[in-house]
Amino acid sequence: MAGIIVALVIGLPWLGAIVVWLARNKHPRLQHILAVLFSLLTAAASIALFMFASSEPVIQIPFGKAFGALTFVPDGLAVLLTAIAAVIGSLAVLFSVDYMHGEEQLGRYYFLVLFFIGAMIGLVLSGNLLFTFFFWEITALCSYGLISFYNDDPKAVAGGIKALIITQVGGVGLLVGTLIVFANLGSFQIADLLGKAATLPAAALSLIAFSFLIAAAAKSAQFPFHTWLPDAMEAPTPISALIHAATMVNAGIYLLARFYPAFKSVPGWAMSVLLVGLISALIAAVSALIATDLKRALAYSTVSQLGYMVYAIGAGGVFASQFHLLSHAVFKALLFLAAGSVIHSVGTRDMRRMGGLGRQMPFVRNVFIIGALALAGVPILNGFWSKELILEIGLEHSPLWAYGVMLFGAGLTAFYTFRMVWLVFFGKERDRLNVHRAGSAMRVALGVLAAGTFVTWLFFGGLNNLLVTTLPFHELEHESLLELVTTILSAPATWLALLVVGLGAGISWVRARGYRLFGGDWLNPLVESSFGFDSLNRFIVLGTYKAAEQFSRTQTGELNWNILGIISALLVVLVVLWLGA
Amino acid sequence: MTFTPLNIVLFGIIALLGVGFYGLLITRNLIKIVMVLQVLIKSVILALVLAGKLSGNLGLGQSTAATVIVADTIVAVVGLALAVQVRRRLGTLDVPQISSMRG
Numbered sequence: 001m002a003g004i005i006v007a008l009v010i011g012l013p014w015l016g017a018i019v020v021w022l023a024r025n026k027h028p029r030l031q032h033i034l035a036v037l038f039s040l041l042t043a044a045a046s047i048a049l050f051m052f053a054s055s056e057p058v059i060q061i062p063f064g065k066a067f068g069a070l071t072f073v074p075d076g077l078a079v080l081l082t083a084i085a086a087v088i089g090s091l092a093v094l095f096s097v098d099y100m101h102g103e104e105q106l107g108r109y110y111f112l113v114l115f116f117i118g119a120m121i122g123l124v125l126s127g128n129l130l131f132t133f134f135f136w137e138i139t140a141l142c143s144y145g146l147i148s149f150y151n152d153d154p155k156a157v158a159g160g161i162k163a164l165i166i167t168q169v170g171g172v173g174l175l176v177g178t179l180i181v182f183a184n185l186g187s188f189q190i191a192d193l194l195g196k197a198a199t200l201p202a203a204a205l206s207l208i209a210f211s212f213l214i215a216a217a218a219k220s221a222q223f224p225f226h227t228w229l230p231d232a233m234e235a236p237t238p239i240s241a242l243i244h245a246a247t248m249v250n251a252g253i254y255l256l257a258r259f260y261p262a263f264k265s266v267p268g269w270a271m272s273v274l275l276v277g278l279i280s281a282l283i284a285a286v287s288a289l290i291a292t293d294l295k296r297a298l299a300y301s302t303v304s305q306l307g308y309m310v311y312a313i314g315a316g317g318v319f320a321s322q323f324h325l326l327s328h329a330v331f332k333a334l335l336f337l338a339a340g341s342v343i344h345s346v347g348t349r350d351m352r353r354m355g356g357l358g359r360q361m362p363f364v365r366n367v368f369i370i371g372a373l374a375l376a377g378v379p380i381l382n383g384f385w386s387k388e389l390i391l392e393i394g395l396e397h398s399p400l401w402a403y404g405v406m407l408f409g410a411g412l413t414a415f416y417t418f419r420m421v422w423l424v425f426f427g428k429e430r431d432r433l434n435v436h437r438a439g440s441a442m443r444v445a446l447g448v449l450a451a452g453t454f455v456t457w458l459f460f461g462g463l464n465n466l467l468v469t470t471l472p473f474h475e476l477e478h479e480s481l482l483e484l485v486t487t488i489l490s491a492p493a494t495w496l497a498l499l500v501v502g503l504g505a506g507i508s509w510v511r512a513r514g515y516r517l518f519g520g521d522w523l524n525p526l527v528e529s530s531f532g533f534d535s536l537n538r539f540i541v542l543g544t545y546k547a548a549e550q551f552s553r554t555q556t557g558e559l560n561w562n563i564l565g566i567i568s569a570l571l572v573v574l575v576v577l578w579l580g581a
Numbered sequence: 582m583t584f585t586p587l588n589i590v591l592f593g594i595i596a597l598l599g600v601g602f603y604g605l606l607i608t609r610n611l612i613k614i615v616m617v618l619q620v621l622i623k624s625v626i627l628a629l630v631l632a633g634k635l636s637g638n639l640g641l642g643q644s645t646a647a648t649v650i651v652a653d654t655i656v657a658v659v660g661l662a663l664a665v666q667v668r669r670r671l672g673t674l675d676v677p678q679i680s681s682m683r684g
Contacts, residue, residue, distance in 0.1 A: 567602050
């Protein structure tokens with residue numbers, strides 16, 4: 001039974017992708033209906049999967065000796081991320097019905113979205129590292145295709161290529177780590193790596209650990225690869241909500257959390273993870289302070305919040321990171337979709353031209369404020385509990401200065417969040433914009449997510465129990481919802497954090513005069529170049545471009561040269577065989 | 582190196598293979614390409630028969646060789662027919678020139 005459900009959660013979206021494609025672009029209504037139907041079915045199956053969570057593989061497909069069996073293990077970590085991908089995926093698809101209304105080439109759009117959802121679920125469920133890598137690459141490809149969806153816009157194409165190449169750096173890291181695992185253990189199974197990590201040579205293990213860290217940093221847009229995510233905001237907004245806030249960027253966090261028990265003893269690894277998270281959280285928060293593009297500001301805040309999760313893993317709080325991942329996925333998807341309906345309505349992403357939109361769009365304003373309060377970490381909402389849990393663990397298990405920086409980051413978060421709310425929905429109208437109400441499909445998706453922002457933290461106890469019982473290598477601690485509430489409410493750190501958050505929010509209200517709320521001439525160029533790290537990323541992208549251009553010269557199209565290539569390859573193989581490889 | 586029958590056949594295979602590859606490397610004329618391909622395939626046929634003999638499956642080797650002979654005759658016929666068409670339409674048999682004429 002569990003095997004059937006696992007097959008369904010991967011198979012349904014992929015089947016849907018093909019069906020929507022086959023429905024042809026001449027029938028957009030049918031395509032909308034089919035896409036929503038298949039994504040909702042996937043979401044239902046993913047929720048059913050919670051009942052079948054186990055630490056044993058439920059599907060085993062033998063793939064010969066070289067690859068080992070393709071296994072799917074629905075343990076707590078995998079099931080949680082599956083549910084996030086499927087449920088938020090279905091809401092994003094539902095939102096797209098209004099957002100993409102009247103667009104051309106819906107077949108391509110829905111194909112890529114559904115294909116992505118299936119691949120993301122495969123990525124987290126796979127128990128075989130090699131297939132994890134395959135699914136990882138499929139998600140990168142879909143992300144590229146969707147960022148560049150408006151392929152007549154040069155900015156969208158450039159953003160897509162940048163995202164593709166930078167995440168490929170991560171893909172190479174993952175592949176290198178995977179191959180080292182295979183060379184040492186003779187197996188691609190994740191359970192083998194987790195169980196036998198202590199028997200690996202120290203050098204090999206640390207190489208694997210740091211390759212995986214590079215993979216995670218590139219995929220989750222963490223320092224120093226954090227520049228692709230803001231550029232990826234050229235994608236249609238439901239895509240930004242689904243792929244670049246709620247799911248794909250979590251793959252890196254997932255990777256770190258999954259292999260934390262194997263790598264925690266590697267000298268310097270946990271500290272590096274902590275530092276990567278800390279630096280990302282801080283510089284992204286500073287960048288978000290002065291961003292004028294609504295979606296870019298949200299993208300920076302995504303990088304910053306992912307930084308909090310990475311920091312939590314570095315400090316040993318695997319469960320706290322996953323808890324924040326759940327909260328973040330819900331409230332950030334809400335924020336992005338609400339921003340999407342604003343953008344869809346007024347036709348610009350520039351916050352300097354918005355203002356005073358709250359009167360015309362009260363519903364969107366209300367749900368955006370709910371999301372913003374959760375992002376800032378205001379009590380009762382899910383973001384508050386998970387962020388406080390991370391800060392709590394940071395205070396206990398990381399250096400005091402690191403905790404201080406993260407606390408400062410929480411203040412910055414509150415500041416830029418309320419700045420965004422103010423610029424978009426309050427104040428006076430700065431530009432005459434033609435506003436229309438959000439459609440009903442949009443409202444349903446937003447309403448569900450807003451409700452989720454209020455309630456997902458109530459799943460803490462069940463989620464904790466699920467992860468504790470199905471992750472044999474992680475040695476997590478049991479904790480109930482009541483204990484969470486009492487520890488967080490009684491800890492002085494919480495009140496300190498709330499004070500900082502309140503301070504940040506207060507400053508932003510006081511200074512809410514114009515759009516240049518903070519920063520100025522010295523900060524703008526710094527953020528524009530991503531604190532100098534954009535040059536590193538540009539170097540990688542341009543280097544790949546140039547290498548590809550040089551390499552394309554070998555494709556002469558002349559028969560004689562091709563024959564020469566074939567013969568020399570044959571000779572190389574012969575020599576290798578002769579030398580006795 | 583002794584001249585056992587095995588060695589002679591092996592030498593023949595390698596020589597034909599070498600001539601075929603060398604021909605493919607340097608030829609520009611379409612008809613000559615078909616010819617050197619034939620030489621290449623002849624070495625393969627010889628290798629098939631030899632492999633049959635060495636593995637004790639002489640019948641299998643020979644029947645495979647016969648199949649390849651039929652197949653490569655078709656290759657030659659189609660190749661030459663194409664060459665005739667190319668010559669008629671483009672007025673040349675020079676491969677680089679034909680390539681440079683592509684749309």
